[in-house]
Amino acid sequence: MSGWPTTTLGELIHVKHGFAFKGEYFADTGDKLVLKPGNFPVGGGIKLRPGKDGYYIGPYPPEFELAPGDMLVVMTDLTQAAPILGSPAIVPGAPIMLHNQRLGLVQIKPDANIDERFLYYSMLSESARSQIRATATGATVRHTAPERIYRVRIGFPDFPVQQVVGEILGAIDELIDNNRRRVQVLEEMARAIYREWFVRFRYPGHDAVPVVDSALGPIPEGWSVGTLDDIVSVSKASVDPARLDPDTPAVGLEHIPRQQLTLDDWGTAGTQGSRKAVFERGDVLFGKIRPYFHKVSVAPVDGICSTDAIVIRPNAAHWGQAVFTASSVEFVAHATQTSNGTKMPRADWKVLGKWPIPVPPAHISESFNDVARYHLSLSETLMFENRRLTALRDLLLPKLVTGQIDVSALDLNEVREKSVA
Incomplete structure (x- = not known):
């Protein structure tokens, strides 16, 4: 790995099994989400699945309630190609998430001199995940285990180099997450405006328009x-x-x-x-x-x-x-x-x-078209930017975590300043 020493994950981490949550306590809604492999998309991270996620309303040992910042690794993949087997994810701040049995909680050993972000991206790399797939069991559903994860070898540079690599890749992912949140806000705003205009009929100038009866109930005159x-x-x-x-x-x-x-x-x-x-x-x-x-x-x-x-x-x-x-x-x-x-x-x-x-009358439709196109056009711009950022991260990740790109001369404070800018 370009002159870097290597080590096994077993020297750095412990992987804890999850809890077997009882099916009788699963619900479609709630405030405590039971994470499943389906919540782990290709490319890392955690993705919520509205309408498909399972929530838990029964008792469980408190140690299996995850804290924001905890790191998980997928130990079961339901597909033969196993594209997410071994993929890591960092637990977000909301909602409350529970540690299910098909996932491993990654705990860094007290004496391990490893930067958490560097560890995350090293485990996300194809180099690490291909080693996990190579030792997986099962013909259709693929499984790994802590003992197999421990045998994975990764590059292990000096701690300052680990920090720079983690900061560079982390800054890209933070931009991607920020853009996703902005898209969500833009869409929610546009939905809210639609409901105000077309459901509640509280569009600009509605106060001056009388309401008349219709097959739909009261609607503004002229509609x-x-x-x-x-x-x-x-x-x-x-x-x-x-x-x-x-x-x-x-x-x-x-x-x-x-x-x-x-x-x-x-x-x-x-x-x-x-x-x-x-x-x-x-x-x-x-x-x-x-x-x-x-x-x-x-x-x-x-x-x-x-x-x-x-x-x-x-x-x-x-x-x-x-x-x-x-x-x-x-x-x-x-x-x-x-x-x-x-x-x-x-x-x-x-x-x-x-x-x-x-x-509605033509002038109201035209006005709403302007609003909707603005919100969705800006959302599209952010979406295309995220595709470019994701491609950049995927290009840099394998080169950075293996030392193919030398970052040893980079100043960490300068990297942080540029990522903020």
Whole structure:
């Protein structure tokens, strides 16, 4: 490793098994989240999964309640390729998280001269995780154990070098996390404005407009009652992935992120499988299989996706209203109630398109379009920035934790000042 001495993780850490929480005490909601391997995305960290996370309402030993800053490592991966086996994560400040049995709590030994951030990125590196995969057991579900993790070898430079490496990579991840929080705030603000204007009818100038009766109840004078079909169309365009140019892969995705209008998780479409739906930038992608109706996103690019998503194309005049109507709690609940099928109930657009909506005058729609496009455009900008930052981190990480990039001459205070700037 570029002249660095090496050591085993067993010289530095102890890995503690989690608790076997009883299934009878699991709940869909609560304030204490039981972490599972599914909460650990490829690339490290912890990801909440609204609608899929399990909360615990029963008694448990207090030692299995995690503290912010604790480090975990995944010891079971449900897929054969095991992309997250051995992946580490740092526990965030909220919500309260519980240490489940398929995860290991990483505890640094008292005499280990190791920087925690450097340890985290060393364990996240492909070098470390490939060693864990190589010793894993199980044909389909892959398992590791503390004893196997202890045999993993990592580079072990002087402590000041560890600190600089940790600070550089940590600064990038902090920028990524900060951008994610900003996207969340922007989307929440836009949703709140939508509800004020189109649900409560408290739009600019509403005080001067009388209220009249309608099929939807009282609405402002000058508004009309329409349906979602009046402001959107559904694209049926599709493509056979086998006919795609293998040398120019198309932008594609199979799964829409949860409760996130800004679509930041896509890759390239493969040439295998069934026909793919074609979408354009600005289209609304609506997951049509229960329980994934809440998976609604606005496409930031042209591409193709699984036909398990409905491609909704808002007309320009009502673009913003269409986006936030399709992603509203009420519309998602309606899709759930009217879905058809037993094993995998599906939404029926012939029903969903008839969803009644209040249609405002043109000047109000135009004003809301300006608001919605501003918030979602800024969210997209942050999302694209995060993709660049993630690519930069993934490029630097293996080179920094193995000493291929020499940081020994860097001043730690200067690194901190630049990361703040």
